[in-house]
Amino acid sequence: MKPLQPVTAQARVTYGIGFFVLFVAAWAVATLGGFVPKLFLASPITMVEEGWSLMTKHGFAFDIAITIWRVVGGFILAAALALPLGILMGAYKPVEAFFEPFVSFARYLPASAFIPLLILWAGIGETQKLLVIFIGSFFQLVLMIAVAVGGVRRDLVDAAYTLGSSDGSVVTRVLLPNAAPEIAEILRMVLGWAWTYVIVAELIGSSSGIGHMITDSQALLNTGQIIFGIIIIGLIGLISDFLFKWANQHLFPWAAK
Amino acid sequence: MSKLSIEAVGKLFPARGAAEPTRALTPTTLAIADNDFITILGPSGCGKSTLLRIVAGLETASEGRVLLDGQPVTGPGADRGMVFQSYTLFPWLTIIENIAFGLRERGVSERERLEVARKWAERVGLKGFENHYPKQLSGGMQQRTAIARALANDPKILLLDEPFGALDNQTRALMQEMLLGIWEREQKTVMFVTHDVEEAIFMASRVVVMSARPGRIKADIAVDLPHPRPYTIKTSAAFVALKERLVEEIRVEVVGAH
Numbered sequence A: 001m002k003p004l005q006p007v008t009a010q011a012r013v014t015y016g017i018g019f020f021v022l023f024v025a026a027w028a029v030a031t032l033g034g035f036v037p038k039l040f041l042a043s044p045i046t047m048v049e050e051g052w053s054l055m056t057k058h059g060f061a062f063d064i065a066i067t068i069w070r071v072v073g074g075f076i077l078a079a080a081l082a083l084p085l086g087i088l089m090g091a092y093k094p095v096e097a098f099f100e101p102f103v104s105f106a107r108y109l110p111a112s113a114f115i116p117l118l119i120l121w122a123g124i125g126e127t128q129k130l131l132v133i134f135i136g137s138f139f140q141l142v143l144m145i146a147v148a149v150g151g152v153r154r155d156l157v158d159a160a161y162t163l164g165s166s167d168g169s170v171v172t173r174v175l176l177p178n179a180a181p182e183i184a185e186i187l188r189m190v191l192g193w194a195w196t197y198v199i200v201a202e203l204i205g206s207s208s209g210i211g212h213m214i215t216d217s218q219a220l221l222n223t224g225q226i227i228f229g230i231i232i233i234g235l236i237g238l239i240s241d242f243l244f245k246w247a248n249q250h251l252f253p254w255a256a257k
Numbered sequence B: 001m002s003k004l005s006i007e008a009v010g011k012l013f014p015a016r017g018a019a020e021p022t023r024a025l026t027p028t029t030l031a032i033a034d035n036d037f038i039t040i041l042g043p044s045g046c047g048k049s050t051l052l053r054i055v056a057g058l059e060t061a062s063e064g065r066v067l068l069d070g071q072p073v074t075g076p077g078a079d080r081g082m083v084f085q086s087y088t089l090f091p092w093l094t095i096i097e098n099i100a101f102g103l104r105e106r107g108v109s110e111r112e113r114l115e116v117a118r119k120w121a122e123r124v125g126l127k128g129f130e131n132h133y134p135k136q137l138s139g140g141m142q143q144r145t146a147i148a149r150a151l152a153n154d155p156k157i158l159l160l161d162e163p164f165g166a167l168d169n170q171t172r173a174l175m176q177e178m179l180l181g182i183w184e185r186e187q188k189t190v191m192f193v194t195h196d197v198e199e200a201i202f203m204a205s206r207v208v209v210m211s212a213r214p215g216r217i218k219a220d221i222a223v224d225l226p227h228p229r230p231y232t233i234k235t236s237a238a239f240v241a242l243k244e245r246l247v248e249e250i251r252v253e254v255v256g257a258h
């Protein structure tokens, strides 16, 4: 193989699906072949059966919807506040000097460790779930957006000034469009992290959602259901990732590699 | 009265950490008449870019002042268009949008903007590429766009900092002819920085030679070659004589700097 040599689109899809098939096959051999006790790991077939019964008999679709709502709600809240702050920090160095040390500190506070505190403050309702996601994503978003906005090429800014741009329009007409594709990429990435926070929040104190179903299944030793829940999370992540990538390509054709 | 007067302008970059402060430009005085095409020729590091950036208002002078039409320059503005050596088109805008950027900043209506931008795209030879993005264009075409973008603003003076420095010889020659053609037709005041002697003579009505760092003006030579100047003029006796003289001036500087 030659380093960095690209593969055709068709080969890429074949390889990608190939690993999934291999993975499921290895799992099937391990479980159906009796190498792993049923109690610890359900077989793919059991998993599908359990999943089907979850969807049809236990209203699991509702749990999925609730979880998606929480992730999207908390994430939009975080993004709506992080965008203006991140942009201001990236563009104006005094604003950055003021917030950056605190935000850098806050970003290392583990969102999951806040869960007990948040339960105390906000109960186990939706507010608490949204807050967990907010804490988990907001500070990360702010810092990464600030870096993206501030990372503009100096000579582009110079060019804009010599074309008559004011300070304000350098921000709106150079810094923002310049950082837009990277910001979209940051949103995609942090949304992925938000998924882990929501599940943790649901594992600890919740009466609905995918994470809640997983804790319930654990009490019943139903590994088929647990695996089905995990796979659903993976699938949703994959789909949202795909949608984001597709949207970015269409919004920013000029940035495509 | 001259269009642009540079009055004892110097630049000292402040010390950074352990490094000594850098004297990039010794106080320099230079007057540029209306519609003059001045080329500034000097060895690398002699402060050519620094001088141009001070005129553009992108850098502040440590001493002296710059007057444009008698008004002191205090910061960058649309009355001084600039073309950089690096490719500085906005990658998210198409060619036509890039050319219209300055007009949009001034609040010109979209129809008028497009009209002016199309006209300039055509003049620099970019017809048919209006809706391309910069990355789809060659370096030469990107610099054509940058020139059109600066001129669409109708600046009082056009500043160019080694705009063709990264181009191959053939493209470079074409670009020189194009820019000279525009200057002959439009009558603009131009300040053009280069370290290429032939380029400096071919374009200029006046060549200003700078000494090695810290830069100061060491020669100021009028170029009396007739206009329009075809490319073939580069082999004429008058051109060759000028070239020999300038090469010697520069050589002394480069040797002295080592």
Ligand SMILES: Nc1ncnc2c1ncn2[C@@H]1O[C@H](COP(=O)(O)OP(=O)(O)OP(=O)(O)O)[C@@H](O)[C@H]1O
Binding pocket: B013, B022, B023, B024, B042, B043, B044, B045, B046, B047, B048, B049, B050, B051, B195, B213
């Ligand atoms: N921001 C800066 N801080 C400190 N020193 C600088 C800065 N910019 C330029 N200099 C120094 O000032 C001197 C002149 O730089 P300048 O870029 O004006 O040279 P130049 O004549 O344009 O050279 P070249 O032909 O290589 O472009 C150089 O020695 C450079 O190292």
Ligand SMILES: [Mg+2]
Binding pocket: B048, B049, B050, B161
């Ligand atoms: Mg330079």
